[in-house]
Amino acid sequence: MGQLAEPLPSTVSDEQQKQDNTTPIKEATTSEKIQLHIDEVTLKFPTSTGTDFTALDKVSMEVRENEFAVIVGPSGCGKSSLLYLTAGLNSPTDGEIKVAGKVVDGPSAERGMVFQGYTLFPWLSVSENIEFGLKQKKMPAPERKKIVQKYLKEVGLENFADRNPKQLSGGMKQRVAIARSLANDPEILLMDEPFGALDSQTRMQMQQLLLQVWEHSKKTVVFVTHDIDEAIMLGDRVFVMGARPGRIQKVLDVNIPHPRTLDMVMEPDFISLKREILSLLHDDLSEMH
């Protein structure tokens, strides 16, 4: 709980390190309550050679209520696998995952997920997509309409309510996907490289939009990315993963206040964090060879 940043590598001055450690880690809105509890989770896939492939090896992590947690790691290190396990779309070989105190044993509307690929239902309009989860809950129509309206506005798509997903740009599609998950008011929002397919301009816009939405909703978010800038831009804490087998190497606090802006990437705090994450990922890569 309340993990502090571990000592930075020699590239960062001791002074700066002290500064980092003395700034308050917790934001006023982040509670001490643990919302996501991943306990020694191992995931193995059977292979044709007979020996199992270990995608995740005893991964443990905790995410606080209302926290924006980012998992960063190279492609293939098991980020998606970890999110799918958390969503309940797959079961761990070993270990346990709890969300809001309940053991995950299958998918549920309490664990919303935004996927890397576009997963809007193409036969439904934008507002019907957002309404989908509410209909599953058998919520009465007037209430549904109100919530749909709220989230359409939240992601800035009021004028696109009746469009078909096919008529939307990639960024708009992901905005609908975010709205669709949030409309369900889940206990946690899982995001698997949701901006990975977008061009860098759109991607930065989406990051800003997501931060705004998060500040309004104060959901617990677990956001997966392989983009270090994105990780620091968004996260309260960054969980740095390593590959083969997939594991959490280190947890870093991002002590950069909100609202975060695009020019933040030039600031020393940002750069030193980026350097640390880069070196962690780099060392992990070179160990493999």
Place this chain on the structure above:
Amino acid sequence: MSSKQVSFKQLTSPQEELPKKVVLGAGTLSWIVLLSSWFLLSASDLVPTMFLPSPMDVLSTGVRLAENGTLFEHMWASIQVVLIGFIVSSMLSIPLGMLMGSFKIVQAVLEPLVNFIRYLPVTSFVPLFILWIGIGIEQRVTVIFFGVFFQQLVMISDVSRGVSKDLLHAAYTLGTSRSKVVTQVIAPASLPGILDTLRVTIGWAWTYLVVAELVAATSGLGYISLKAMRGFQVDVIFLAIVIIGLLGLLTDQFFRVLRARLSAWAN
């Protein structure tokens, strides 16, 4: 001609779109070529009229049979056979095909059997159907059913199996249960593909019509053309062929329009 605006390069580039006018013109041209060759061939002495009637002969035979009412009686008999066979087949193959595409266990049970049966020629079963079912309309309907059902089953199960797993995952995380996912995601996502399958297979249903009416029928377009063969009335055979073709075209267009209406999102 409208093709003036179209360059040679455009015509010879793979997958290049053409103006609508050119497409329509090309289609009309092939009909004109076919009909005029038919006309010229029947007007010349190359083929005896006994084997090749002129288009006008066929037309006047059509008018004659339409006036005394027999044409519609036979058309109606055939339409009934094809539609009943096709509808019964579709009503079974759509749910079963979706189950087969959704649940591996259903696929494992059905697929080996279906893949064996669907390559058996329908004609070889006609004697068996007559023994089992008799010579009523049920037998004719069975032939159509048998010709269409197993193909539909395989095609529809492929359509459902092709539904992106990501869509299912998204639905699960939005609170859809495993059983509901079939009706709420797999069914709507499969609809365009299912309508395509119906459009293709209704064409096949018409092609089995003459086989269905081969034996013991007392009415229908297949029946009158078989009777006409015995009486050397080539014009009637031609008439029956043309009408089957037109009815096939009509049902084809029906499904084309239905698909455009019901699943505009997939176009």
